[in-house]
Amino acid sequence: MQTPQKIAIVGSGLVGSLLAIYLRKAGHTVHIYDRSPDIRQIEFSGRSINLAMSNRGWKALDGVGVGDAVRQIAIPMDKRAIHLVDKLNFQAYGQEGEAIYSISRGLLNRKMIDLAEAAGAEFFFEQKIWDVTLADATLHIGESERGAWEEKKYDMVFGADGAFSRIRHRMQRQSMFDYSQEFLKIGYKELNIPANPDGTHKLDPNSFHIWPRGEYMLIALPNLDGSFTCTLFMPFEGDNSLAELKDINLVKAFFAKNFPDSIEVIPMLAEDFFKNPTSTLVTMKCFPWAYEDKIALIGDACHAIVPFYGQGMNAGFEDITVLNEMMQLYGNDWKTILSEYQKSRKPNADAIAELSYRNFMEMSTKTADEKFLLQKKIEKVFSDKYPDLWIPLYSRVTFSDRPYAEALAIGDAQNTIMEEVLRMDNIESIWDSAEVENKILELLQDK
Amino acid sequence: MQTPQKIAIVGSGLVGSLLAIYLRKAGHTVHIYDRSPDIRQIEFSGRSINLAMSNRGWKALDGVGVGDAVRQIAIPMDKRAIHLVDKLNFQAYGQEGEAIYSISRGLLNRKMIDLAEAAGAEFFFEQKIWDVTLADATLHIGESERGAWEEKKYDMVFGADGAFSRIRHRMQRQSMFDYSQEFLKIGYKELNIPANPDGTHKLDPNSFHIWPRGEYMLIALPNLDGSFTCTLFMPFEGDNSLAELKDINLVKAFFAKNFPDSIEVIPMLAEDFFKNPTSTLVTMKCFPWAYEDKIALIGDACHAIVPFYGQGMNAGFEDITVLNEMMQLYGNDWKTILSEYQKSRKPNADAIAELSYRNFMEMSTKTADEKFLLQKKIEKVFSDKYPDLWIPLYSRVTFSDRPYAEALAIGDAQNTIMEEVLRMDNIESIWDSAEVENKILELLQDK
Structure with missing residues (x-):
């Protein structure tokens, strides 16, 4: 058993919340900070791609006994439904009984925060962390970057604050810190396929739907309420680009020509297309992830990847599995725990970044x-x-x-x-x- | 002729100063800011590698008529002098009459600032730029990052503020900004070979001296006063590393064994070794380099490279040559000038980064x-x-x-x-x- 520590987690997303549960089970005091309001009390943002939970994700959830709670909001997808312009093909993902699971990011995040609170973690929302002192794990919190800040000292701080992490931002200023961020020339936009009036799905609910068209593609993942969350991936500029789809008529004509079978199932196409923001896709790598026995980055904060393998959350959850293994192995030697954690995870984070980058080609081009x-x-x-x-x-x-x-x-x-x-x-x-x-x-x- | 603009350059280094001369000749008002004191009034820092000026550097200097002033402080090196443990080889760099030129960074920087002042540029030293507003080229200047700031608005701002550029720092926060920094596992330390009592050089003055030893190497470049500036490049950790050279006796023994002919010419070896700092080597890439017609990065601020091809300053100076070509071509259309400048330079900056990285192997291993x-x-x-x-x-x-x-x-x-x-x-x-x-x-x- 470890000696109880006072630990802050920055970021109340999926990885931050699950990490909180693990640390609580190990007996630590856990405070979670987030600059945003409590996601349980707000509308979702309309810029999320549905999650595809797979083995690594489930393993991390089951490792702390919360897998079954999550299974209640998950829909199995055992195959790809490949919508060519003139026909529909199906391709199984794995062996009989193997599937990936569609989950709404918002729903899952709400559930994870409930579970973390139930496990005794304390959440502090709308608290903006502007800086961290690495040497003594002190957070600097305030209303604005140039205003007054309050200091909160911990035994340890985890940065689970995503691809644009503030905790990493401070670590980046150290000498010898390797860092890269590379944006795809492709953006994405969320669209929606509503449920039938009787609540059933308009397309096969147990498929991951893809409309592969080479440089661009549309995907759709099922939701519990009978709807699908769709995502259009498309270059920002050039032929067949988001820049070309300037008005409602152009959007409608483009979908009618290129995704003909989508027209009748996306009734709000033109409205959603201009209401929802266009989001960017970034691959971010860095090293080191840890500072002594004081600070560690986890999840997207140290390895943000593009979504084409559906492994972003799974990889972040697997970070926690490995961190927990190191906690079992090295007891109170947090310096070794954090150092072995980053050593184990870094090559695997790089590998899934590469695989995810390559998989855009597989999904958008090769499946056709x-x-x-x-x-x-x-x-x-x-x-x-x-x-x-x-x-x-x-x-x-x-x-x-x-x-x-x-x-x-x-x-x-x-x-x-x-x-x-x-x-x-x-x-x-x-x-x-x-x-x-x-x-x-x-x-x-x-x- | 361009319409005169009010232009700020951040950074009074080599690239900032030469750029100032070009912009003054084009009729613009030029203010140069630097967070450091005037280099003409302080001692040099003991952490510089001598410069090797070659064709691209001279072309940029001659393009604005200051080449001859710089030739007065340059020493031609037409060959490598390769110090093996048991013999000395020479290898010509090019054809008869071709040479690279050793120049002290400090001396050159002082001269460039003098020349820029003579051309009418105004310098503001010990002025810390903490931020820049991209949209209206406004600098934010103050004593400390969290203290009060003063605003200075310009028509245009050039960030010539080096590998850790504050101007780039702001640009990095834009979406779609690609960025990478990668540190070598090799550090470097400056050492010194003093002149003979009669002011002559202890080694051949017209050679670039190398002691190639595989994973580490020593180099020496001549100075006007008869001395040589030496640089030891060595891994931070592991066998034959800086970490191993913990005390004076270990340093002396290491040099006696591995650089035997250096012992008698580096009398202050042990003292300098522990007095001088160990510096790091970073490759930094980014894109874009320009923001509309308001902001542009230049030199190390947008493409910091490792020093093994002697092209860092030359590449920075060539940025200015190309920028000036674009100024001739596009008149007052600064948006196009900056955009064509970055388009032309980016692939070449990436190429010299790659060549420089590879050249450590050539210098340290292959020359032996x-x-x-x-x-x-x-x-x-x-x-x-x-x-x-x-x-x-x-x-x-x-x-x-x-x-x-x-x-x-x-x-x-x-x-x-x-x-x-x-x-x-x-x-x-x-x-x-x-x-x-x-x-x-x-x-x-x-x-």
């Missing part, structure tokens, strides 16, 4: 590509027969808790093999043959 | 490698005979004003060719033969 779908079919046949020899990359990332860095490395090796397989003569007709199977076995042996 | 020296000899023979077909990478970077990005691309292609040439049988004996010459001609044709 016959060769890619053929590759997936070949992999599935082989993987069904030799489950120990071939776990597909998507499954390694989504349905396992093996390190992301391992998934990236093995995925690259598998891809090299599949490129060779797809070059086989007549692969379209022999894809399900012993010849292909033997070829894969042989190529696996060569490695 | 027989194979590398052989490659350089083969390139020289071929380049002497076919000067239009083969300009070595070093010469493209140092003795030309063709874009850095082009140098990087051609350099990579040349390297591929040389790798193949070095694999030829008996290359050590046939390196100067028609066979090798024909092989290179053939490989060049294939490309």
Whole structure:
């Protein structure tokens, strides 16, 4: 058992709230600060992509006994529904029984804060943290950046304050602090598919719906109330860009031409399109994540990624799993706990950043590509027969808790093999043959 | 002729001062702010690497008629003097008459400020800029970050305030601003070789001296007063690291063993080693560099690089050359001037960052490698005979004003060719033969 510490968490988002529960269970005093009002008392913002909870997320929730409470607000999606202009394809995500789970970010965040409060964490909303003194874990809080500040000293501070973290901002000013932020040239906009009058879903509720169109795409994830939260991803500038969709008529014409089957299910298209903000997508990396035994960054505050693998929250929750493992291993030696935590997580955070970046191409372009779908079919046949020899990359990332860095490395090796397989003569007709199977076995042996 | 503008430059370093001269010649009012005292009235800091002025630097100085004033404080270095543990090799940098020029940063900075003042620029020292309002080019100046600030409004502000630029700091807070900073695990320390009693140099004054030792190295560049400014580059941690050199005896023993011929010429070794600070090396990239027609970054403020190609100042000066070209082309359209300036410079800044990063390996390891020296000899023979077909990478970077990005691309292609040439049988004996010459001609044709 650890000696109780007085710990501040900055950020009452998903990672901050779950971390609070873990730290409370370990016996610590936990204060959570957030610059925003209590999300339980406000409307959602209309700029969120629905979450896709998968294995790593569930593991972290179950590790502290709150998984089942969250399952009540989750909808399983066991396949992609791929809306081509003229047809609809389905592609299973994994084996029978494997699924990712659609959850509204707002609903989940409200629930997590309830759970953290129930576990004894104390929340302080509308408290703006402007700075932190690293050496003695002191928060500087005030109404405005240039106004008067109040000081709150803790034993330790966790920065769970997201991609634009103030805690990291202070750490960045240290010498030898590596940092990068890179914005995609693609923005996104939230849209909505309402429920049918009887409360049922207008599209298959157990699918992750994609309209892949190359440089842009539309996705839709189901909600409990029968609606879907849709997200349009599109370049800011150039051909087929957000800049081109200047008025209601242009938006309607664009959707009618490119997403014809979406027209009847998105009745508020034109209104929502101009009401909802356009959001940006950033990949942020940094190191170190910890300062002595005083400060640590966690979740998006130290590794913000683009959303195309659905792993942002899952990766943040896995940070907590690993931090908790280090707490079990190193007792009261917080310097070692934090240092081993960052050492373990950094290469995996980098790997999921890379995988997420690449996956935009997979979702927006490859899911509409016959060769890619053929590759997936070949992999599935082989993987069904030799489950120990071939776990597909998507499954390694989504349905396992093996390190992301391992998934990236093995995925690259598998891809090299599949490129060779797809070059086989007549692969379209022999894809399900012993010849292909033997070829894969042989190529696996060569490695 | 442009309409006169009221322009502030933040930073009175080399780039800020030269930019001031260009802007004064174009008829603008120029105020230069610096948080530090006037460098003409203080001692130098003991943390500077001597500058190596080369073609791009001279071009920018000559473009505004101040090259000759700077030549008075410059010492030509036409070769590397490579100090192996048991012998001394020389390697010419370019063709007959080509040289890089050693200049003390402090001396040059003093001279540039004198020249800028003579051109009518007004300097304001010990003025701390804490923030800038991008939209109306207003500087916020005050004694302390949290104290009272004064506002100064300009038509335009240039941020020439170095790798840790406050002007960039504000630009970083914009959405869609790409940024990265990456520190080397190598630090550096300034040392000194004093002049002989008669004022002559203890080592050949027209050489860039290197003691290449793999993961670490020592360099020495000549000064006008007969001394050399030396720089030790070394990993912070691990084997043969700065961390290991904990006391005077360890430092002396390390130098005696690894730099035996340095012992008699660095008499103050142990004292300087502990008196002088250890400095860090960072590569910083960002984009955009400009905000509308109001703000632009220049020099290290938008592209800080590691010093191993001797191009930091040269690249900063070349920014000014290009900015001036755009001023000639686009008259009073400052939005286009700044936008074309950043478009032209960004890929070249990225290229010299990459080349500089790679060159640590070349300096510290390859200059001690027989194979590398052989490659350089083969390139020289071929380049002497076919000067239009083969300009070595070093010469493209140092003795030309063709874009850095082009140098990087051609350099990579040349390297591929040389790798193949070095694999030829008996290359050590046939390196100067028609066979090798024909092989290179053939490989060049294939490309």
